[in-house]
Amino acid sequence: MTETAADTLPSSGADDAPEDVVEVDDLRMRYGSTDVLTGVGFTARRGEVLALLGPNGAGKTTTIEILEGFRARSSGTVRVLGTDPISGGEAWRSRVGIVLQSWRDHGRWRVRQLLEHLARFYVPYGDPERDRPRETGALLEAVGLAEQAEHRIQTLSGGQRRRLDVAIGILGRPELLFLDEPTAGFDPEARRDFHDLVHRLADEEETTILLTTHDLDEAEKLADRILILAGGGIVADGSAEQLAQRVESNSEVKWTRGGQRFVHSAPDGTAFVRELFEQYGTEVSDLEVRRATLEDVYMDLVHRHESGQAEGAAAAAAEFAEGER
Numbered sequence: 001m002t003e004t005a006a007d008t009l010p011s012s013g014a015d016d017a018p019e020d021v022v023e024v025d026d027l028r029m030r031y032g033s034t035d036v037l038t039g040v041g042f043t044a045r046r047g048e049v050l051a052l053l054g055p056n057g058a059g060k061t062t063t064i065e066i067l068e069g070f071r072a073r074s075s076g077t078v079r080v081l082g083t084d085p086i087s088g089g090e091a092w093r094s095r096v097g098i099v100l101q102s103w104r105d106h107g108r109w110r111v112r113q114l115l116e117h118l119a120r121f122y123v124p125y126g127d128p129e130r131d132r133p134r135e136t137g138a139l140l141e142a143v144g145l146a147e148q149a150e151h152r153i154q155t156l157s158g159g160q161r162r163r164l165d166v167a168i169g170i171l172g173r174p175e176l177l178f179l180d181e182p183t184a185g186f187d188p189e190a191r192r193d194f195h196d197l198v199h200r201l202a203d204e205e206e207t208t209i210l211l212t213t214h215d216l217d218e219a220e221k222l223a224d225r226i227l228i229l230a231g232g233g234i235v236a237d238g239s240a241e242q243l244a245q246r247v248e249s250n251s252e253v254k255w256t257r258g259g260q261r262f263v264h265s266a267p268d269g270t271a272f273v274r275e276l277f278e279q280y281g282t283e284v285s286d287l288e289v290r291r292a293t294l295e296d297v298y299m300d301l302v303h304r305h306e307s308g309q310a311e312g313a314a315a316a317a318a319e320f321a322e323g324e325r
């Protein structure tokens with residue numbers, strides 16, 4: 001990332017920008033006679049990282065493509081950076097970053113060459129608040145491709161190509177970044193570097209980030225808020241901790257006493273541990289308490305939807321989101 005004054009100083013004009021970068025209300029999408037989205041609603045604020053989760057075919061890519069302006073919706077209200085994406089012009093597009101599929105068409109180009117070529121698009125849209133485009137050398141460093149700068153794209157590994165996709169997505173220092181399954185094919189180190197990059201973009205540049213992933217661990221690590229899309233609507237909206245509180249699941253308590261390992265499932269883990277210590281005191285060691293994880297929440301909500309309780313789940317989500325505001 002370039003080290004310019006725009007990186008480190010708070011941007012004056014940004015304070016006037018609307019807090020809600022994405023506003024979606026009653027979004028519906030029908031393909032032929034199939035309703036895929038039947039009333040999606042959510043907002044994303046400046047600098048917020050949102051993970052959109054949901055089973056295969058739930059409509060995550062459809063939702064993102066509508067927000068990107070690549071797909072016309074059937075009905076509903078959508079505002080992205082204050083504009084309806086379907087009528088967003090070039091200036092609007094320059095403020096949005098997109099990481100979709102790999103760039104397969106430019107195999108003979110060199111990494112730096114492609115980035116410098118694409119960077120020209122952003123030159124007319126530079127502004128004092130956000131220095132556009134990023135300087136290529138700093139960008140290559142930020143995504144871990146400095147050593148491959150002069151390599152042809154067709155010689156990159158799958159993970160390196162994905163890093164290039166990310167570089168292309170953030171080249172214009174976007175205010176809003178869409179990432180569709182960004183870490184598919186990343187090794188653990190690349191994944192961690194990418195997570196650091198996402199945190200830096202959100203914290204230092206107040207970039208709003210909307211990502212889709214099937215990796216619940218990744219969603220939990222990256223996202224300020226998690227949205228679960230199932231049955232055509234958002235059935236959960238909140239932080240991982242907030243969602244975990246919604247699921248009535250037992251805590252799993254493990255401990256060792258007299259050289260033996262014990263496991264117990266209790267509705268109230270804290271009360272059980274208190275009793276355990278009252279009874280056995282210092283004989284208890286290696287205590288572990290595991291509460292509901294994001295995976296438990298996800299499974300619970302998606303199964304509830306699949307077993308026909310979708311409306312109840314969606315209504316509970318709306319009520320919960322309202323209570324959190």
Ligand SMILES: Nc1ncnc2c1ncn2[C@@H]1O[C@H](COP(=O)(O)OP(=O)(O)OP(=O)(O)O)[C@@H](O)[C@H]1O
Binds near residue numbers: 036056058061062063
């Ligand atoms: N252009 C299209 N024409 C008809 N149906 C489509 C079209 N695009 C997507 N669909 C259908 O809409 C549904 C949602 O697809 P979408 O790709 O948005 O889901 P997704 O949540 O992103 O899935 P995945 O997790 O598998 O990527 C699927 O049933 C899909 O077959």
